[in-house]
Amino acid sequence: MADMKSIQSFIEDNREDYIALLKRMVQEPSKAGEEAGVQSIVADRLSSKGFEVDRWELDYKLLSEHEAFCASRADFDGSENVVGVLKGEGNGKSILLNGHIDVVPEGEREQWRFDPYSGKVEDGKLYGRGATDMKGGNLAALLAIEAIQGAGIKLKGDVIFQSVVEEESGGSGTLAAIERGYRADAALIPEPTNMRIFPKQQGSMWFKVHIYGKSAHGGTRYEGMSAIQKAAIVHEAILDLERERNEPLDSPLYQGNPIPVPINIGKIAGGNWPSSVPDQVTMEGRMGVAPGESLNDAKREFEARLAKLYEADEWFAEAPVEVEWFGARWLPGEIDDDHPFLKTLKESYQSQVGEQPVIKASPWGTDGGLLTALAGIPTVVFGPGETNMAHFPNEYIELESIFETASIIAETVLEWCEAASVEE
Numbered sequence: 001m002a003d004m005k006s007i008q009s010f011i012e013d014n015r016e017d018y019i020a021l022l023k024r025m026v027q028e029p030s031k032a033g034e035e036a037g038v039q040s041i042v043a044d045r046l047s048s049k050g051f052e053v054d055r056w057e058l059d060y061k062l063l064s065e066h067e068a069f070c071a072s073r074a075d076f077d078g079s080e081n082v083v084g085v086l087k088g089e090g091n092g093k094s095i096l097l098n099g100h101i102d103v104v105p106e107g108e109r110e111q112w113r114f115d116p117y118s119g120k121v122e123d124g125k126l127y128g129r130g131a132t133d134m135k136g137g138n139l140a141a142l143l144a145i146e147a148i149q150g151a152g153i154k155l156k157g158d159v160i161f162q163s164v165v166e167e168e169s170g171g172s173g174t175l176a177a178i179e180r181g182y183r184a185d186a187a188l189i190p191e192p193t194n195m196r197i198f199p200k201q202q203g204s205m206w207f208k209v210h211i212y213g214k215s216a217h218g219g220t221r222y223e224g225m226s227a228i229q230k231a232a233i234v235h236e237a238i239l240d241l242e243r244e245r246n247e248p249l250d251s252p253l254y255q256g257n258p259i260p261v262p263i264n265i266g267k268i269a270g271g272n273w274p275s276s277v278p279d280q281v282t283m284e285g286r287m288g289v290a291p292g293e294s295l296n297d298a299k300r301e302f303e304a305r306l307a308k309l310y311e312a313d314e315w316f317a318e319a320p321v322e323v324e325w326f327g328a329r330w331l332p333g334e335i336d337d338d339h340p341f342l343k344t345l346k347e348s349y350q351s352q353v354g355e356q357p358v359i360k361a362s363p364w365g366t367d368g369g370l371l372t373a374l375a376g377i378p379t380v381v382f383g384p385g386e387t388n389m390a391h392f393p394n395e396y397i398e399l400e401s402i403f404e405t406a407s408i409i410a411e412t413v414l415e416w417c418e419a420a421s422v423e424e
């Protein structure tokens with residue numbers, strides 16, 4: 001394809017410029033409330049390339065009234081979305097490229113080889129918080145569009161580039177963009193999939209389980225009932241439920257994944273004195289939700305299982321556990337196996353890489369569930385970078401994977417939106 005040769009030449013000729021751009025993006029810490037610096041870089045870049053740029057601070061009060069809202073903050077001060085629209089010539093399908101710009105905290109700096117916001121380049125890797133999750137993917141998507149422009153190609157369909165905040169806390173940035181009216185015929189989210197294609201994304205939600213005992217002096221602990229001992233029974237019941245929920249998930253997309261939709265206990269706290277029998281324990285965890293399953297159905301199944309704990313231990317008839325749903329949640333999402341956009345992405349991958357792509361179900365949630373469930377946009381997750389580097393100390397991304405992904409996205413956009421004309 002002659003157009004792709006020009007696009008690939010542009011990518012090859014401008015590699016160093018885009019490495020420098022990614023370095024600038026990583027050097028701008030963009031934890032929650034601190035995204036303005038990197039969003040200015042993105043907004044200026046989009047404007048310079050002819051995009052119609054929309055930049056706005058999220059309205060906490062308005063969003064908090066939406067049933068899909070969740071957040072870990074009491075306001076969105078300093079958190080702005082940036083959306084750029086590149087209008088097509090007409091009569092073509094549109095595409096939405098959605099990526100989050102917020103990053104998780106860097107953690108203990110002593111665990112990092114380099115400063116977490118250095119953007120250090122070494123041995124073909126760029127290091128820094130957010131390099132993989134997901135500024136490298138955002139750059140790949142941006143490079144894809146700029147390469148099409150650099151090759152002198154105008155598209156029939158619109159391209160919508162979204163740089164959103166708050167994904168790490170449940171997706172309020174993408175929710176705000178949906179509420180602002182942005183829609184497209186298909187969406188691609190370049191999260192770090194190690195260049196695997198994820199047509200299905202699991203959802204998840206956080207929970208607390210409150211377990212009750214009976215306090216007594218530690219010297220006569222037999223007069224009390226230890227909530228810690230009862231917590232072990234609760235935990236085993238949760239693991240049993242996890243096994244039952246995962247048994248039917250035999251799709252080839254889950255091959256190699258022993259627990260497609262886990263239920264994880266991530267925090268446990270209880271008791272108040274070494275010489276007292278603990279009368280309360282609280283477990284906090286994350287419940288995976290399968291593609292095609294509603295959050296409410298998953299909640300009901302979880303609550304029903306714990307409501308039957310008295311069958312295993314009569315103590316729970318006297319002191320039933322309480323379940324509380326709190327904090328972050330992500331909606332599951334999926335695209336039809338035979339959807340034309342998924343087919344286009346697969347063919348573009350094969351064209352650029354020379355082999356069939358690996359198709360898997362996502363082991364974590366993304367903003368794709370919001371785009372699918374609330375906006376009706378068929379969405380696929382595909383991007384550079386390895387999942388196991390996200391949120392880790394010494395986070396890095398292989399630079400070559402960014403350029404390879406950009407070529408695949410560029411061909412996908414070209415085929416999906418269609419070329420209208422080529423400028424000489």
